[in-house]
Amino acid sequence: MAINPTQPIYFSTQHRLQWEEAQQKHVILYPEGMVELNQSSAEILKLCDGSRTLAQIVSDLEEKFATTGLTNDITAFLEAALSNGWINQH
Amino acid sequence: MAGLTNTNITPPRWLTAELTYACPLQCPYCSNPLDYAKYPTELSTEDWMRVLTEARKMGALQLGFTGGEPLTRQDLPELVKHARELGYYSNLITSGYGMTEEKIVQLKEAGLDHIQVSIQASTQELNDHIAGTTSFEHKKTVAHLVKKHGYPMVLCVVIHRENIHQMPEILAMAEELGADYVELANTQYYGWAHANRNLLLPTKEQFVKAEQIAQAFKEKAAGKMKIYYVVPDFYEDRPKKCMNGWGTTNLTIAPDGVALPCHSARELPGLDCPNVKDYSISEIWNESKAFNFFRGDDWMQEPCRSCDEKEKDLGGCRCQAYLLTGDMYKTDPVCSKSPEHGVVQEAIDAAAKASQLAANEQPLVFRNSKNSRNFLKTL
Ligand code: SF4
Numbered sequence: 001m002a003i004n005p006t007q008p009i010y011f012s013t014q015h016r017l018q019w020e021e022a023q024q025k026h027v028i029l030y031p032e033g034m035v036e037l038n039q040s041s042a043e044i045l046k047l048c049d050g051s052r053t054l055a056q057i058v059s060d061l062e063e064k065f066a067t068t069g070l071t072n073d074i075t076a077f078l079e080a081a082l083s084n085g086w087i088n089q090h
Numbered sequence: 091m092a093g094l095t096n097t098n099i100t101p102p103r104w105l106t107a108e109l110t111y112a113c114p115l116q117c118p119y120c121s122n123p124l125d126y127a128k129y130p131t132e133l134s135t136e137d138w139m140r141v142l143t144e145a146r147k148m149g150a151l152q153l154g155f156t157g158g159e160p161l162t163r164q165d166l167p168e169l170v171k172h173a174r175e176l177g178y179y180s181n182l183i184t185s186g187y188g189m190t191e192e193k194i195v196q197l198k199e200a201g202l203d204h205i206q207v208s209i210q211a212s213t214q215e216l217n218d219h220i221a222g223t224t225s226f227e228h229k230k231t232v233a234h235l236v237k238k239h240g241y242p243m244v245l246c247v248v249i250h251r252e253n254i255h256q257m258p259e260i261l262a263m264a265e266e267l268g269a270d271y272v273e274l275a276n277t278q279y280y281g282w283a284h285a286n287r288n289l290l291l292p293t294k295e296q297f298v299k300a301e302q303i304a305q306a307f308k309e310k311a312a313g314k315m316k317i318y319y320v321v322p323d324f325y326e327d328r329p330k331k332c333m334n335g336w337g338t339t340n341l342t343i344a345p346d347g348v349a350l351p352c353h354s355a356r357e358l359p360g361l362d363c364p365n366v367k368d369y370s371i372s373e374i375w376n377e378s379k380a381f382n383f384f385r386g387d388d389w390m391q392e393p394c395r396s397c398d399e400k401e402k403d404l405g406g407c408r409c410q411a412y413l414l415t416g417d418m419y420k421t422d423p424v425c426s427k428s429p430e431h432g433v434v435q436e437a438i439d440a441a442a443k444a445s446q447l448a449a450n451e452q453p454l455v456f457r458n459s460k461n462s463r464n465f466l467k468t469l
């Protein structure tokens with residue numbers, strides 16, 4: 001599924017993103033299931049709060065980690081997240 | 091408690107809280123033990139609170155409130171609230187019986203994350219027959235209300251010979267009700283389902299056809315509705331990795347406080363399953379005899395012991411091995427490498443034969459206290 005570049009991205013209201021102290025990891029929780037996230041996936045998803053478009057998420061993260069060229073990786077991850085139902089664009 | 095030490099113990103991730111054996115329904119495939127009438131006592135609210143706290147501290151994250159019918163417990167909102175504060179993702183597994191809009195709202199405010207409603211068939215007549223209780227219309231109303239109040243809605247349908255022909259209608263009903271997930275659970279033959287197996291086990295042809303319909307629907311509904319299809323292991327040639335491995339992931343607490351590595355482990359002899367009233371969750375998980383009994387693979391016999399697939403399925407289900415061979419250490423006979431694999435075919439043949447009989451010659455045994463007490467008398 002493709003991300004619409006003009007629409008903001010929201011984290012799904014049907015899932016929960018949570019920091020797990022015991023596992024030292026972020027996890028996504030949903031009916032009778034969970035997914036453990038690595039650090040970069042969690043950083044991306046935390047910015048999906050409905051206030052940013054894809055380009056804004058990329059620039060925020062490039063700034064935060066003082067790097068460039070993240071567009072492709074972030075886009076690919078968010079496309080997968082969209083088809084998993086973790087995020088949406090209304 | 092025995093000082094068993096095992097350095098490879100992973101923490102529990104799933105806590106199954108069987109709050110009660112009380113249930114207004116009488117499903118003949120119920121996974122509760124046949125002799126549940128023997129265990130009428132229930133843990134107090136305080137005990138449940140402590141269990142939730144201790145298991146969460148160890149790393150449990152997913153929490154299922156189940157039973158019986160968990161709505162019969164008046165303290166459910168209180169337990170849900172406590173679970174939310176601890177950071178659990180809580181699932182309510184309900185028949186819908188006794189659910190009202192007021193309760194749905196109250197539980198949402200308490201922090202419940204998800205409600206799974208079970209429905210027995212796609213028609214009122216069959217649903218009410220299988221459930222042993224008039225409940226079809228109310229279940230549909232509850233499913234609508236669950237959606238209305240913003241919960242993810244999972245519709246669960248246990249599949250067996252009496253409803254397997256309704257697969258297309260069941261899927262259409264799920265779509266119409268707006269389910270986010272549909273769980274199509276082929277009956278697992280433990281507890282009451284084991285006692286009723288001859289009347290519940292479908293033929294291979296029925297399975298194949300139903301599975302094709304479900305798979306085709308899965309593609310059609312992609313992006314809208316997720317389908318969980320629980321395979322019928324009697325028609326597989328490898329067993330399932332039961333509970334993701336004994337004592338690795340799941341902790342089940344029965345209504346009376348007995349801690350179980352899987353919900354039917356109570357049927358296995360000699361495990362001495364500990365009670366949460368006597369021990370902490372960490373003592374139970376790490377040190378108890380029951381939770382260490384089938385951990386790892388030291389307990390295995392041949393052909394599992396030297397099998398190159400043993401990491402994949404850990405020899406299958408201990409309860410199934412026990413129910414089908416009388417020996418809980420044996421290879422799950424679902425495996426085609428099991429010397430006793432023939433018992434599975436015998437069960438299939440016996441069920442096919444029984445399907446020729448009239449209903450009054452071999453009636454379903456419904457899950458209720460009277461039948462449970464009758465069962466106790468035969469022991
Ligand atoms: S399977 Fe049926 S009888 Fe058993 S607890 Fe669930 S609703 Fe009640």
Ligand code: SF4
Binds near residue numbers: 404
């Ligand atoms: S022999 Fe045992 S370990 Fe090997 S595949 Fe069969 S059940 Fe699994």
